[in-house]
Amino acid sequence: MNKHLRIITTAAAFSLTAAAIPAFADTTLLNASYDPTRELYKQVNAAFAKDWKEKTGETVTIEQSHGGSGKQARAVIDGLKADVVTLALEGDIDNIAKSGLIAENWRSRLPDASSPYASTIVFLVRKGNPKAIKDWDDLAKDGVEVITPNPKTSGGARWNYLAAWAYADQKYGHDEEKNKEFVKKLYKNVPVLDTGARGSTTTFVQRGIGDVLLAWENEAFLALNELGEDQFEIVVPSLSIKAEPPVAVVDKNVDAKGTRKVAEAYLKFLYQPEIQKAIAKNYYRPAEPDYADAKDLARFPDVQLVTVDDPLFGGWKQAQPKHFADGAIFDQIYQPASTN
Amino acid sequence: MASISGLALKRPSVIPGFGLALGFALTYLGLIVLIPLGAMVVKAASLGLPGFWDIVSSPRTLAALRLSFLTALFAASINAVFGVVIAWVLVRYRFPGKRLLDAFVDLPFALPTAVAGIALTAIYAPNGWIGGWLAPLGIKVAYTPLGILIALIFIGLPFVVRTVQPVLEEFDREIEEAAATLGARRAQTISRVILPALMPAILTGFALALARAVGEYGSVIFIAGNIPYVSEIAPLLIVIRLEEFGYAEATAIGTAMLLISFGMLLLVHLVQAWRRRRFGND
Numbered sequence A: 001m002n003k004h005l006r007i008i009t010t011a012a013a014f015s016l017t018a019a020a021i022p023a024f025a026d027t028t029l030l031n032a033s034y035d036p037t038r039e040l041y042k043q044v045n046a047a048f049a050k051d052w053k054e055k056t057g058e059t060v061t062i063e064q065s066h067g068g069s070g071k072q073a074r075a076v077i078d079g080l081k082a083d084v085v086t087l088a089l090e091g092d093i094d095n096i097a098k099s100g101l102i103a104e105n106w107r108s109r110l111p112d113a114s115s116p117y118a119s120t121i122v123f124l125v126r127k128g129n130p131k132a133i134k135d136w137d138d139l140a141k142d143g144v145e146v147i148t149p150n151p152k153t154s155g156g157a158r159w160n161y162l163a164a165w166a167y168a169d170q171k172y173g174h175d176e177e178k179n180k181e182f183v184k185k186l187y188k189n190v191p192v193l194d195t196g197a198r199g200s201t202t203t204f205v206q207r208g209i210g211d212v213l214l215a216w217e218n219e220a221f222l223a224l225n226e227l228g229e230d231q232f233e234i235v236v237p238s239l240s241i242k243a244e245p246p247v248a249v250v251d252k253n254v255d256a257k258g259t260r261k262v263a264e265a266y267l268k269f270l271y272q273p274e275i276q277k278a279i280a281k282n283y284y285r286p287a288e289p290d291y292a293d294a295k296d297l298a299r300f301p302d303v304q305l306v307t308v309d310d311p312l313f314g315g316w317k318q319a320q321p322k323h324f325a326d327g328a329i330f331d332q333i334y335q336p337a338s339t340n
Numbered sequence B: 001m002a003s004i005s006g007l008a009l010k011r012p013s014v015i016p017g018f019g020l021a022l023g024f025a026l027t028y029l030g031l032i033v034l035i036p037l038g039a040m041v042v043k044a045a046s047l048g049l050p051g052f053w054d055i056v057s058s059p060r061t062l063a064a065l066r067l068s069f070l071t072a073l074f075a076a077s078i079n080a081v082f083g084v085v086i087a088w089v090l091v092r093y094r095f096p097g098k099r100l101l102d103a104f105v106d107l108p109f110a111l112p113t114a115v116a117g118i119a120l121t122a123i124y125a126p127n128g129w130i131g132g133w134l135a136p137l138g139i140k141v142a143y144t145p146l147g148i149l150i151a152l153i154f155i156g157l158p159f160v161v162r163t164v165q166p167v168l169e170e171f172d173r174e175i176e177e178a179a180a181t182l183g184a185r186r187a188q189t190i191s192r193v194i195l196p197a198l199m200p201a202i203l204t205g206f207a208l209a210l211a212r213a214v215g216e217y218g219s220v221i222f223i224a225g226n227i228p229y230v231s232e233i234a235p236l237l238i239v240i241r242l243e244e245f246g247y248a249e250a251t252a253i254g255t256a257m258l259l260i261s262f263g264m265l266l267l268v269h270l271v272q273a274w275r276r277r278r279f280g281n282d
Helices: A003-025 A035-056 A069-077 A091-099 A155-171 A176-188 A197-205 A217-227 A249-258 A258-270 A272-282 A317-326 A329-333 B003-005 B016-043 B050-057 B059-092 B100-105 B113-124 B130-135 B144-170 B175-180 B185-216 B218-223 B233-245 B247-279
Strands: A026-033 A060-067 A084-086 A119-126 A214-217 A232-235 A238-242 A247-249 A304-307
Touching: A003 A238, A026 A035, A026 A214, A026 B144, A035 A060, A035 A197, A035 A258, A035 A272, A060 A069, A069 A084, A069 A091, A069 A155, A069 B233, A084 A091, A084 A232, A091 A119, A091 A247, A091 A317, A091 B003, A119 A155, A155 A176, A155 A232, A155 A238, A155 A317, A176 A329, A197 A214, A197 A217, A197 B185, A214 A217, A214 A247, A217 A232, A217 A272, A247 A258, A249 A258, A317 A329, B016 B050, B016 B059, B016 B113, B016 B247, B050 B059, B050 B247, B059 B100, B059 B144, B059 B185, B059 B233, B059 B247, B113 B130, B144 B218, B175 B185, B185 B247, B218 B233, B233 B247
Parallel strands: A026 A060, A026 A084, A238 A304
Antiparallel strands: A084 A247, A119 A214, A119 A232, A119 A238
16 A cells, blocks of 8 residues: 555544544534524623533534524424523423423522523614603504504514503503503504514614514614614613513433533523623513622612512413413404404 | 216326326325315314304405406406417517517516515605606505505416416417408407417416416505505404414415305316317317
């Protein structure tokens, strides 16, 4: 055999094994998340990879997948090999749990009911607030156009709806019929039901439709940042809902891939001071505000926040079927008999 | 004997092996078309007939189906008329930029439908280029059924143009001249000579445009407004059912659409067959 060739093959074989050894220690995690968390998790992932390398010497790469929360849940149920899910709604993770991929007790496995950050729903109005919108009342008035996505296809839209419901409940003294009437009037003012939150933002901002956009607080801040404060302003209603997007390890997937240790560390990492600080910087309300910068926290307006676990809603397990299931209250709003 | 030889399975052919070719065709169609559709029907069947009927006959589903099929029919009809005009211009006249115009026709094929939807919405929204002109006249296009119609016309246009064009190219101009020398007026030449010859191609293009429009999702969803009972298309209703994890319900609506589409396509084929018997082969 040609001597040169032998050297080359040996060298090639050697470099292959050399490349294979660190590759063996490489881990890739897939985080299936919802739309508005894109920017936040970019920072989290970089910080976690660095931290993990320092602690264990292993290189970990985290891939992000974003989309509507419900769509992501369905993708995981249908076989997307996500190691962790960080979704907009408890119900979406519950649905994954129902298919057996996640343990039923997932909510209790991490602090703060597995929600490392929270947000709320605020109004984005056009500069100068020409329709003088101050509170939920104003959204149900004639001649006001409200932009919000379809609660059937968008997780964020369900928070919008529940916030309006909670306001009505307080105003009308827990009269469910009046709540229904109020929410119905509000949705009569919705000229476009986009399928997702980003779509609604586009409709309001780019197409110039509507007087007010119901938006995640973090999305509203982002919109102000991106588009300039000379065009829009944020109006904070007297009452809103505390939206707590939960996170969970997908047990079946991490066990199959052997990534449980990293995946669990990744989610725990979200509660670290460094990340809690980044969460506040990205306009999410951190679960552990003590770790965040005071000036970041100061941006969050003081507003009375109800949660979906309040007796009014009784948690997602009750709120979901009562309001959003097929034929439930949201569907009743659009029944033809009620169109006039 | 002619009809028998037409049915004979073994005819000499340049492609070897009828058995092989047929086997391939059946397997391929089975894997790509029939098995997925079959799976959908089986899933829908898990509801049982009463359950299936409940979903399909609910007012919301009926409204969505009506909207989807009516706008698709309208759009395909409009395309059938103006597609022929465009094909005519492309075949019969020579003018600068003709090649470019010819290429434009295929754009709706090439463009991702979501991009088309966003572009159309941007243009027809009340603050868009065209919508801005229509808004003062009180005409709302984006976020109404009219917007859906425009999106469906857009995505269906190439079908009619591209099926009619080759037939027109083959069509002998001398036949028109002969009609003229025999004293036919222009309208008569069109209705008695040209249109009958083009009819099979127009019907095929119409059927293709219709089929495409009925199932269209991406381009419609941005411009529709998606208000239940007003501008909610059937494919969106399917997506909504999926978001509710109602797989069986979603497939039920899908199966209903499949049946209606199949019925309409069958009708188009029957019209074609009737025409052939009536007017002979063309």
